[in-house]
Structures are given as structure tokens and as C-alpha cells.
Amino acid sequence: MDRIAITGGARLNGSIPISGAKNSAIKLMAASLLTDEPLRLTNMPRLADTRFLGKLLTRLGVSVTESDGPDGQQTILHAPEITSGFAPYDLVRQMRASFNVLGPLVARSGQAKVSLPGGCTIGARPVDLHLQALEALGAKIDLHEGYVYAQAPRGLKGAEITFPFVSVGATEHAMLAAVLADGTTVIHNAACEPELVDLQECLNAMGAKVQGAGTPTVTITGVPRLKGASHAVIPDRIEMGTYAVAAAMAGGEVRLTNARPGLIDALLEKLKEAGAGVEETADGCIIRRNGERLNAVDIETAPFPGFATDLQAQFMALMTTANGESRIRETIFENRFMHAPELMRLGADISVSGGEARVRGVAQLEGAEVMATDLRASVSLVIAGLVARGETTVSRIYHLDRGFERLEEKLGACGAQVRRIVGDGEPEL
Ligand SMILES: CC(=O)N[C@H]1[C@@H](OP(=O)(O)OP(=O)(O)OC[C@H]2O[C@@H](n3ccc(=O)[nH]c3=O)[C@H](O)[C@@H]2O)O[C@H](CO)[C@@H](O)[C@@H]1O
Numbered sequence: 522m523d524r525i526a527i528t529g530g531a532r533l534n535g536s537i538p539i540s541g542a543k544n545s546a547i548k549l550m551a552a553s554l555l556t557d558e559p560l561r562l563t564n565m566p567r568l569a570d571t572r573f574l575g576k577l578l579t580r581l582g583v584s585v586t587e588s589d590g591p592d593g594q595q596t597i598l599h600a601p602e603i604t605s606g607f608a609p610y611d612l613v614r615q616m617r618a619s620f621n622v623l624g625p626l627v628a629r630s631g632q633a634k635v636s637l638p639g640g641c642t643i644g645a646r647p648v649d650l651h652l653q654a655l656e657a658l659g660a661k662i663d664l665h666e667g668y669v670y671a672q673a674p675r676g677l678k679g680a681e682i683t684f685p686f687v688s689v690g691a692t693e694h695a696m697l698a699a700v701l702a703d704g705t706t707v708i709h710n711a712a713c714e715p716e717l718v719d720l721q722e723c724l725n726a727m728g729a730k731v732q733g734a735g736t737p738t739v740t741i742t743g744v745p746r747l748k749g750a751s752h753a754v755i756p757d758r759i760e761m762g763t764y765a766v767a768a769a770m771a772g773g774e775v776r777l778t779n780a781r782p783g784l785i786d787a788l789l790e791k792l793k794e795a796g797a798g799v800e801e802t803a804d805g806c807i808i809r810r811n812g813e814r815l816n817a818v819d820i821e822t823a824p825f826p827g828f829a830t831d832l833q834a835q836f837m838a839l840m841t842t843a844n845g846e847s848r849i850r851e852t853i854f855e856n857r858f859m860h861a862p863e864l865m866r867l868g869a870d871i872s873v874s875g876g877e878a879r880v881r882g883v884a885q886l887e888g889a890e891v892m893a894t895d896l897r898a899s900v901s902l903v904i905a906g907l908v909a910r911g912e913t914t915v916s917r918i919y920h921l922d923r924g925f926e927r928l929e930e931k932l933g934a935c936g937a938q939v940r941r942i943v944g945d946g947e948p949e950l
């Protein structure tokens with residue numbers, strides 16, 4: 522398997538274009554199941570996750586064509602008919618969002634059999650809220666041998682759905698299912714993440730009637746059919762935040778472009794508090810740090826617009842060399858500190874107790890062999906490697922490849938010494 526090697530010490534100077542958001546693109550791809558006309562998605566990232574989902578959708582009857590269009594990377598998805606309602610374990614276990622094909626399949630063809638999902642192992646991650654939402658919409662749900670069987674032979678019916686707590690995936694899933702339901706659906710306590718707004722815009726371009734995404738109440742008036750559309754995927758706020766942290770860690774001056782600054786305000790505030798220079802621009806931001814050591818600051822993850830859990834590992838890496846002690850509280854997932862022991866291999870001083878990590882900044886990290894445990898944990902190790910003395914090699918980077926497009930190229934263009942060591946194809950132990 523491939524590894525990434527980083528030689529620490531280089532400052533970053535230059536510009537990094539931000540790709541389309543993985544976490545939006547994969548839900549938008551699932552929306553292609555809702556119509557017999559082509560859906561054209563532009564600003565599409567090319568990632569392992571989009572490839573996995575492409576494979577699954579192809580199996581269900583969607584033709585998936587990737588190309589370089591007039592607006593850059595695009596994917597055209599076309600499902601004239603659903604040829605199978607079966608999403609097997611092998612194709613769903615690799616990525617959690619594959620599970621979101623269930624709702625559209627039931628909405629369009631009245632039945633589906635979909636494996637329970639996989640994804641990053643950052644907590645138990647049940648799908649009870651997804652299933653409750655589909656049941657509220659009138660689907661009959663059965664669970665057998667790791668599969669969800671869903672049936673609604675006479676179609677889904679609009680309903681009131683009240684989530685007991687905020688779930689991004691369940692809110693998206695309910696929206697994807699309700700657009701073709703008969704009648705009106707109101708989702709209460711909906712997630713407010715920007716990817717929900719992106720999904721609403723795409724569904725509405727396809728002829729759906731969705732309003733309120735980005736607020737806790739989303740209203741969907743069902744329509745009998747949806748049509749084809751063209752939609753640009755929102756910029757990846759997590760990728761943007763990751764490179765912002767990388768620049769603050771390594772020092773120098775990095776301009777992030779093709780992005781939207783308002784999407785990572787919680788992170789940018791914390792970077793300023795720590796002492797980094799942050800300047801918002803029309804299509805992103807500039808991050809600067811020249812020499813001064815950063816100060817330790819505390820963070821607590823929260824649903825949007827709070828500090829994103831998907832940026833917690835990166836921020837922990839940043840705090841490993843800050844001046845003082847930082848307290849990092851993770852409130853979304855119960856097992857999302859697996860990067861801590863790996864960062865400690867590099868010399869970080871971290872103690873974890875329950876949902877809180879205490880990071881005492883050290884003057885210098887040292888390069889070592891470390892292992893990626895999940896997507897954002899992987900990139901936190903790369904960020905730490907940027908300042909560690911000597912060489913850091915990160916193994917199991919298939920996690921990283923799920924969500925970061927051309928990472929070595931993007932960091933390398935700013936002067937980082939990052940290279941991919943291509944493996945022999947053997948799985949790692
Ligand atoms: C592909 C994708 O978009 N992934 C993102 C999505 O994940 P995902 O959609 O899985 O995250 P959720 O918002 O659903 O999860 C929030 C919490 O709710 C729990 N839960 C969720 C659903 C359910 O049916 N039952 C339940 O108990 C989860 O275990 C977790 O503790 O939002 C997370 C929170 O911003 C991000 O970290 C992920 O990167």
C-alpha cells in the first residue's frame with residue numbers, strides 16, 4: 522500500500538485551490554437516482570469516495586461519466602431506469618454515505634435492499650434516525666443479516682419528522698426521500714451544515730420544492746417527478762480548513778482560493794486567537810505566520826456553525842507545538858481521538874480522558890513512522906509532519922485518499938516536502 526513521506530521544516534508559501542466538497546458531492550451523486558434525466562455535477566472532486574459511490578450507482582443502473590467539461594471536472598449521472606435496488610455490503614461498507622442511496626431508491630422504485638454502512642470508525646454511528654425518517658414517510662423497514670429492506674410499493678407520504686438530535690446524514694437522507702413523496706414533509710431539528718443548502722439547491726434545480734435548508738426547519742413539498750439539471754458542488758470547507766491549519770503550523774503565507782470564507786468562521790476565529798494572521802478574500806482567505814510561536818487555545822466541536830468535528834484532528838496537530846496547554850473537547854463522535862497516540866509517536870504531549878484531550882505544546886516534534894486511522898486523522902499526521910524534525914512516514918493512506926484530492930501536489934506547490942511512496946499492492950498488516 523502507498524505511504525506518504527514528509528520531510529519537516531519547510532515553510533509554506535503560495536496558493537492552494539480548494540476542490541468541490543466530498544461531503545456534498547456524494548449526496549448530490551445519490552440524487553441522480555431520483556430522475557430518469559441526466560444530472561450534471563461540476564466542481565466535482567476526484568476522490569476514492571466519489572469513485573466508490575460511482576461504482577455502487579453504476580450497479581443500480583446509473584451511467585456515471587467523468588470528464589473535463591467547460592467548467593472543469595464534471596460528472597454526468599444518468600439513471601433512465603433503476604435496474605437493481607440492491608446495494609451490497611462490499612460497496613456500502615467502504616463509505617458511510619453509500620447508505621444514502623436507500624431513500625432515493627425507495628422513493629423512485631418502491632423498494633430497496635441496502636447493506637448497513639461503514640465509513641470512518643470514529644464512533645458507533647448507528648443509522649436509527651435515518652430509518653425512523655423513512656418509516657415516518659411510510660416505508661416499511663426490516664433488518665436481516667446486516668441488510669435494510671425497505672418497501673413503499675404505493676410511494677412515500679409526506680410527514681412531520683422531528684429528530685431528537687442533529688444528524689447531517691439523516692437530514693440529507695430525509696430530504697432525498699421526501700422530494701418525491703405525496704404531500705408535504707417538515708423536518709424539525711434539521712442539521713444546518715452548508716452541504717444541506719447545497720443539496721437543497723441541487724434538488725430544486727431538478728424541480729423539487731425544498732425550502733429552509735441551513736435552518737433547523739426544512740419543508741419539502743413532494744412532486745411527482747424530477748428532471749435533469751446542472752449544479753456546481755459547493756467548495757470543500759474541510760479541505761479549506763485543513764490547509765489553513767497546515768499554513769498556520771508550517772509558517773509562511775498561503776492563499777486559499779476557489780473557496781467560501783464564511784464556511785469556516787469558527788476555525789478562523791480560533792486561528793486568530795492562537796496568533797495566526799487571517800485575511801478573508803473574495804474567494805477564500807490568506808493565512809500567515811512569520812516566526813512567532815502560536816498560543817494554545819481551547820476548542821469544542823459542535824454542529825455548524827460551531828467548530829467542525831472534521832477539523833478537530835488537524836487543530837490538535839496544530840496545538841502540539843503551541844505555547845501552553847490546549848483543551849480539545851469532541852462532542853459529536855465518541856471515538857474521535859485515534860490520532861492522539863499517533864501524534865504522540867512524533868513527540869506530542871497529549872492525554873485523553875473521555876471526550877476531552879489535553880495537549881501540552883512541545884518546542885519540537887520529531888519525525889517517525891505513523892499510521893493513519895481515519896480520514897481527518899490521516900491529514901493531522903501530515904500537518905504534524907510538516908514541522909517535525911527529519912522524516913515522517915504515514916501508512917494506510919487509503920483513508921487520506923478518500924477525501925483529499927492531490928494533497929501532495931497542493932502542499933508541494935507551496936514548498937512542502939511531501940511525496941507519495943507507491944507500495945507493492947500488498948495490504949498492510
Ligand atoms: C459523509 C459525510 O457527510 N460525513 C459527515 C457527516 O457524517 P454523518 O452524517 O454520519 O454524521 P451525523 O451528523 O449523522 O452524526 C452525528 C452524531 O449522530 C449520531 N447518529 C447519527 C445518525 C443516526 O441515525 N443515529 C445516530 O446516533 C452519530 O453516531 C454521531 O454521533 O456529518 C459529520 C458531522 O458533521 C461529519 O463528521 C462527517 O464527515
Ligand SMILES: C=C(OP(=O)(O)O)C(=O)O
Binds near residue numbers: 616643896
Ligand atoms: C467522517 C468522515 O466521513 P464519513 O462520514 O464518510 O466516514 C469525514 O469526512 O471526515
